[in-house]
Amino acid sequence: MSDASMLAVVKMDGELDISRRAEIRAALAIDGQPAGVLVDFAEVTYADSSAISELLRFRADLGRRGLAVALLIKSPQFKRLLEYAGVSDAFAVFDERADALTYLGSARR
């Protein structure tokens, strides 16, 4: 997966709640023009609406820059929150890292 080296990867873990909002925002600030962005939240165990809010702002920003994003999520309750937010309309959401990378690889072509 040599192409993956061209991807920007954002990885966070633990509980993403309002107390970590600034941290989430900083992590999601992507500079330059990578081939795509993998947001790896596989080890996030909890997220609240402030995390959703930051993800959506991030998505709006990347949309303007024409970047492909894949979101890797495993926590069931986080997924459920994303369903509330209709985030599947805005993000490609994946359970498996390999699928996410495949998606980013194909999105680039």
Next chain:
Amino acid sequence: MDSGKPASRAALTFRSFLVPVLILVLVVPILLGGGYVVSRVLRHSFNNSDARRAARTLNFTLLKDQLDEETGVRGYTSIPDARFLEPYDVARADFPGKAALLRKRLAFLDIPGTQATLDDAVAANKEWLARVAAPLLAAPRRKEASFLQFRGKALIDRFRTDSQRLDDALVARESGDNRATQDAIDNVSTLVLFAVTLIVIIAAASSVAQNRLATRLEAERRRAESEARANLELRTAFETEKRIADTLQSAFAQRPLPVVPTLSFSATYIPASDEAKVGGDWYDAVELPKGRVLFSLGDVEGHGIEAAVNMSRARQALISAALIDPDPAQVLRRVNAQLLSSGRMATAVAGYADASSYEFVYATAGHPPPLLLLPGRAPVLLECGGLPLGVIEDCAYRTRRVQAVPGAVLVLYTDGAVEHSRNVIEGEALLMQAARTALENNQRDLAASIRTEIFGRHPVGDDVAILTIGFAAGETTRMTFAADSTQGAVVSRLTGARPPDERARLGAVA
């Protein structure tokens, strides 16, 4: 701050006691000791002075006695008449006693060498008496009289020298004593000067320290005052903001629910127990033409006045949009466009209940799913989705239609109702259980009952708003649930993916 001040006051009191104590401890012993030493020196000096004076007098008396003896002997030798011998007799009788007295005085004065000098003088006297006076008195006209007189003169000179030497020693001692006294007095002066300087230094240092302490206390007092003032201002500002937010919140949230024959409403709003988290939850139900009742419920991101103001905007925008075109997806699209400028995210569910067709028509924007209660069925979470409002331009929302029946109830809620345990999946299960229990208990105020079922009397961390819209039950329709029905069935599983406008027909009662 308050705990520091009394301690400093104690320090002030302590220091005010410190000065007299220091003076007592340092200065008084110096003065007492100095006074004792001086008085001893002076007393010693006075005693010595008496002894010296007496010794000098005795010394002169002895010299006079010696000379009287010599005078008597010389007179008697030239004219041997007993009358010429008189001074000799008197002086001779007087001499030993006076010599003994002088010896005692000299012993008292303890001047080195004086005892020996006195011994020599006494010896000279004795020798003169024995070897000059006695032979001359025995034979005044003897041949060797002039030889004896020469010998006598030598002895008398010796006596005179001793006497002079004694007097010199006594005078020297006197000036020595005077010098010692002078020294003692000088020392005492120095001591007193030292003590006075010490007192002045202690007093000055203490005064400086007192001033410094007083200045510090004053500064502390001012700082405490300004802190208290700042705290008060802060609290006042906070209370004002809280009051305004509460006022806005209650004014917005407690709009009277419509009274429509075929529909029943209930609503509840619990502000967050943490005052700072009182936020932007709202609900509305407004009667529209053609037997429809608009409902909306949502949550604006953030807390406090700003959230309340944004909430008010979102809510008014919803009602205005619904009056132009009641289609829920269109309503949310318009509101999304309006809220983009605020930069605040909001989630909402909006729609209407149609009393003539027993339909619920709704759309959601980033909001938890509505809960549908149908008689004889398990509670069902309806479909949700759609991006939150105010974040992304040109969002499309989806209108969903649910066919209900008399007795059906739609429960709308904000995320506080399911996110209290930090696990929405558990939260949803608890909400469904609570709704079912509340409905079975046939509560008039369904929203409040659901709230009580979920939270009991516990305070809630986040704001919670619940709105229920129910179609009036027919005479025979009772709200009961099938005992074996599975909770948590999601409507999408029953309906599958369908075009937005296709009705999800769920209302068929067995």
